[in-house]
Amino acid sequence: MKLTLHVWRQKDAQTQGKMVDYTLDNVSEDMSFLEMMDVLNQQIIEGGDEPIAFDHDCREGICGMCSMVINGQPHGPQQGTTTCQLHMRSFKDGDSIYIEPFRAKGFPVVRDLMVDRSAFDRIIQSGGFVSVGTGAAPDGNAIPIRKEEADEAFNAATCIGCGACVASCKNASAMLFVSAKIAQLDRLPQGKVESKERVRSMVAQMDEEGFGNCTNTGACSAECPKGISLENIARMNRLYLQSSVSPT
Numbered sequence: 001m002k003l004t005l006h007v008w009r010q011k012d013a014q015t016q017g018k019m020v021d022y023t024l025d026n027v028s029e030d031m032s033f034l035e036m037m038d039v040l041n042q043q044i045i046e047g048g049d050e051p052i053a054f055d056h057d058c059r060e061g062i063c064g065m066c067s068m069v070i071n072g073q074p075h076g077p078q079q080g081t082t083t084c085q086l087h088m089r090s091f092k093d094g095d096s097i098y099i100e101p102f103r104a105k106g107f108p109v110v111r112d113l114m115v116d117r118s119a120f121d122r123i124i125q126s127g128g129f130v131s132v133g134t135g136a137a138p139d140g141n142a143i144p145i146r147k148e149e150a151d152e153a154f155n156a157a158t159c160i161g162c163g164a165c166v167a168s169c170k171n172a173s174a175m176l177f178v179s180a181k182i183a184q185l186d187r188l189p190q191g192k193v194e195s196k197e198r199v200r201s202m203v204a205q206m207d208e209e210g211f212g213n214c215t216n217t218g219a220c221s222a223e224c225p226k227g228i229s230l231e232n233i234a235r236m237n238r239l240y241l242q243s244s245v246s247p248t
Helices: 033-046 118-127 137-141 148-159 164-168 176-188 196-207 219-223 231-245
Strands: 003-009 018-024 096-099 108-111
Touching: 003 033, 018 033, 018 096, 118 196, 148 176, 164 176, 164 219, 176 196, 176 219, 176 231, 196 231
Parallel strands: 003 096
Antiparallel strands: 003 018
C-alpha cells in the first residue's frame, strides 16, 4: 500500500505544533499501526530529520500507552482495539491518514504524539487503594463474593487507563476512567471500608486536574478499547451523592 500520512509534529509543550505530510510506500497490510510508524520513522531518520515521538510499551493491548487519535478516533477505526492492535488491513491503498495526540487540558502534549497522562496517576494516588490487609494470592478465596459482584469488579478492573475516554469526550471528561477505578474496589468487601472517602477524594482530584464533566453522550464507552460500561459512571454518581449526605 501507498499511504499519505498527516502527522502532528510538536517539539515540546511550549512550541506551537503543526501537521506535517509524509508519503510511505510498500506498507504491508499485515503490519500493526505501530510497526508502520516504526517504518515511517526509519524513513525520516534516513532523510536526516528527527523521528516522530510516540508512546508505546507492551504492543499487546495491555498497557494503554499507545495513545493516538487516528482519523479523528482514539485508537483508530476498530472498536475494542488499541492502536498497537490495529493492523494496516483496516486501511486501503491510497488512503490519507491523520494522526494526532490525545487532546485534553489534563493531557498536555510532551512532544509530537506523546502526552503527559500523569494526571491519571494522581487520581489513583488520591484514593484508588485499600488499607485493609488482603493477604497473599491464595487468600483471595477466603471471603465468599457473589459471582455477579466479582464479575462486575473484574469488568471494571479491565480499564487500562489509556485515556481514550478523555480524548473522545467533547468535555474531555475522565469520569469513565475514575468510575471504573472506584467500581473495581467498591464492589468488593475489601474496598467498602474507604468507599465514601475514596469517591470524594478521587472526584475532587479529577476536578483539580482540569477534566470536564459528563453529559452522557456515550462516546467514552464507545471508544474504550476494553468496553468499560457507562453503568460505572451512574454508580459513581450514586456513591458520591451518598457520601455527600452521609460523609462517614
